Amino acid sequence: MGVADRLDLTLRLVQGSDRVSVSELSHRLGVSEMTVRRDLDALERQGLVRRVHGGAVATRPLEEGGGFAAREQWQPATKERLGAAVAALVEPGSRVLLDAGTTTVHVAEHLAGRGPLTVTALSLQTAARLADRPGIELLVVGGRSRPGEHSLVGPLALRTLESLSFDCFVMSIGGVHAQQGWSEFSLEDAAVKQAGLAQSARTIAVADATKLGVRAFSKVAPLDAAHCFVTDAAAEDAATHPGGPQTLQALRKAGVETLLV
Structure with missing residues (x-):
């Protein structure tokens, strides 16, 4: 496991527990306790964890209010893999609607590198x-830039989307749940995603595995609204992502192609 991937997994393990010890992380990651301490120090310098005696605890939940700048530091290696996998699914010559988000x-x-493409950015x-x-x-959708996120939202953004059509919508998501479906933490972002779904022939949803099993504030659409879902392979590990396997099963049952990278 490379350093970037190890840091991603360390952060997930800390975020998924009230408190995790250095010895437990050493066992789970298969590295020395000295390496774990160095990794925790690096994550603490980024403000992503807080060191305590013998281990670490999570800072505030990044996905629910840390803003784009804070979340941009969350799992960069994982998001890089997801980005490459999603882009490979987009055919040259397509009209693409590209959602907001760190991924x-x-x-x-x-x-x-996939051109020629017409890309409308949200x-x-x-x-x-x-x-x-x-x-x-x-093309850049008009609208209001949501503070802290710089996603484009509001009536102007919705009217612009309603006047266009797309071959593919690349949709990021705050939560995906077996019962609730796709959901977002912001009502405004949810409304823009709903418009994007309505105007697109095909939707590729993308999110890291921490979003599986999450019920965010505002429902966007049922599971079968997306054609494909791209996430990381850790989604199949119930030990680190308790809601992952059940959510993946629900997606497949709903006819959504799942791609784990």
């Missing part, structure tokens, strides 16, 4: 990654 920034970087961050890239015709 879709990585998708944008890989889409830059956030300022993804638009910045694709501006002036050869082979990419970039």
Whole structure:
């Protein structure tokens, strides 16, 4: 396991527990306690965990209110793999609607090499990654930039989406649950995703495994609204992601293709 992937998994293990010890992390990760301590120190410097005697505890939940800048540091190696996998599913020549979110920034970087594409961006961050890239015709949805997130929301964004049609919607998501379906923490972001779903021939949903089993505040759509779901292979590990296997089973039962990377 590379350093970046080990840091991702360490952070997941800490976030998934009230408190985790250095010895437990050493056993789970198959590395020395000295290595674990170095990794925890690195994560603490980023503000992602807090060191306590003999172990570490989680800081505030990043996905529910840390803002884009805070969440951007969460699992970068995992999101890079997800971004590459999603971009590989997009056919050159497509009209793509690209959602807001920290994972879709990585998708944008890989889409830059998949041109020719017409990409409509739902956030300022993804638009910045694709501006002036050869082979990419970039459109930016109007609307209000949501503070802390820079996702584009509101009536203007919705009206713009209703006037367009897309071959593919790459949808990031705050939560996916066997009963609730796809959901988001923000009502405004949920409304934009609903419009994107309605205007797209195909939807590829993408999220890291920590989103499986999560019921966020606002329901976006039932599970079968997406055609494909891309997540990381840790979703199958019930020890680190208790809601993962059940959610994957529900997705497959709903006819959603699941791709684990």
